[in-house]
Amino acid sequence: MTAAALTEAGKVGAFVRRDLLIAWSYRLGFVTDVVSMAAQAFVFSIVGQLVDPARMPSYDGSPTTYMEFVAIGLVLNLVITLLLDRVAGAIRHEQVIGTLESLLTTPTRTATIQVGSAAFEFLWVPVRATLFLLAIALGFGLNLHASGILPAAAVLLAFIPFVWGLGLVSAATMLTFRRGGGGAAAVAALLGLASGAFFPVELLPGWLSWTTAVNPIAIALEGIRESLLGGAGWGQTWPAMLTLAPLSATALAAGVLAFRLALKRERRLGTLGLY
Numbered sequence: 001m002t003a004a005a006l007t008e009a010g011k012v013g014a015f016v017r018r019d020l021l022i023a024w025s026y027r028l029g030f031v032t033d034v035v036s037m038a039a040q041a042f043v044f045s046i047v048g049q050l051v052d053p054a055r056m057p058s059y060d061g062s063p064t065t066y067m068e069f070v071a072i073g074l075v076l077n078l079v080i081t082l083l084l085d086r087v088a089g090a091i092r093h094e095q096v097i098g099t100l101e102s103l104l105t106t107p108t109r110t111a112t113i114q115v116g117s118a119a120f121e122f123l124w125v126p127v128r129a130t131l132f133l134l135a136i137a138l139g140f141g142l143n144l145h146a147s148g149i150l151p152a153a154a155v156l157l158a159f160i161p162f163v164w165g166l167g168l169v170s171a172a173t174m175l176t177f178r179r180g181g182g183g184a185a186a187v188a189a190l191l192g193l194a195s196g197a198f199f200p201v202e203l204l205p206g207w208l209s210w211t212t213a214v215n216p217i218a219i220a221l222e223g224i225r226e227s228l229l230g231g232a233g234w235g236q237t238w239p240a241m242l243t244l245a246p247l248s249a250t251a252l253a254a255g256v257l258a259f260r261l262a263l264k265r266e267r268r269l270g271t272l273g274l275y
Contacts, residue, residue, distance in 0.1 A: 008112045015116030016123065023120070037078075037132050044070050044198070045140060057200050059230025067140045072225050073197030074136070075129045076217065079156070080163050080188055082125050083118070087167025090117030091259075092174050110263065114168065114256075126156070148227030151237040155223035158241045161248035162216045163188070168255025172262035191217045216247045 023029065048066035056064055094100040094117065103113055137144060166188055194204065195217035212218035223240030226232035 008109055011108055011112050012116045012119050016119045019120035023124075033128070037135070040074055041071075041136050041139065044074065047198075051199070055200060055203065057202075059226055060232060062143075062230055064225075064229050065142075067136070068142050068144075068229055069200070069225070070198055071133060071136045071140075071142055072221060072228060073195075075133050076156075076221055076224065077192060077197055078132060079125050079129055079160075080192065080217070082121055082128070083160065083163045084167050084170070084188055086121040087118045087164055088170035088174065091171040095175070110260065111256075114259065118164070118167070122160075126153075144228045145231035147233070148229075148231050151232060151234055152224045152227035154234075155220055155227065155237055155240050155244070158244040158248060159216060159220040161252040162244070165248070165251030165253070165255035168252075168259045172255070172258035175259075175262040175266055188217075191215050194218065195221055197221060214247075216244060216251075219243050219247075 045067060048070065051066045053063075053065070056066060056069060058064060091100065091114075094103060133142075133144075136142060194211045195215050196204065196212060197217065201212050201218070212222075219240050223237050223244075226240075227237055
């Protein structure tokens with residue numbers, strides 16, 4: 001690794017330290033997060049009583065309960081919400097507090113600022129998601145396969161660039177139009193609705209269920225469920241990762257391009273500090 005690359009990596013560490021200190025200074029936020037997650041689990045435990053167990057899918061021949069099924073959907077939805085909000089909101093936050101222009105005048109690459117602004121969430125989200133899943137497992141007795149943890153994590157890693165790309169598109173929209181960054185969130189919500197996150201795909205309308213074959217959220221969900229609920233190994237999760245890879249790469253490339261074009265435009269017009 002070159003000296004320049006090491007320097008940029010050190011800057012990412014500085015971003016992480018800053019965001020950790022800020023998050024720790026608002027300790028009540030951790031408490032409200034726990035209460036919010038507990039409330040979600042409670043609500044879906046009630047919803048599960050309305051779902052016919054016979055309509056639930058099985059994984060590797062193992063029947064699954066509604067709470068086992070929806071727990072994976074809740075965790076992935078948590079990952080999407082947090083990452084999308086942070087990636088899209090980080091640049092906006094820097095702009096509002098007046099530090100974006102200062103950051104961009106330093107000898108720091110734009111990519112470093114993009115990664116650094118969301119690096120803390122990239123580290124914290126998997127921890128939070130794991131704790132959430134463990135809490136649901138302890139509270140509702142989920143039957144999860146420990147052997148599927150690593151394959152499931154690999155599927156999640158293949159999926160994260162897709163969310164990152166959507167976040168960058170949202171950030172570019174906010175830089176350009178000051179508002180309207182919720183468009184990417186709306187796309188993610190529509191994809192989530194058709195992904196089978198909270199109900200089996202078979203229960204969705206036919207015009208929605210057919211989209212799961214090209215829906216990154218649905219592909220990631222199925223791969224993670226196969227691993228954690230069915231105990232699928234690497235051989236069974238490779239197809240999901242191979243399908244996700246080009247979709248995630250395309251979304252990330254589109255996000256990076258959109259953000260660079262938006263940044264270039266604002267610099268040219270001298271409106272980078274407007275919000």
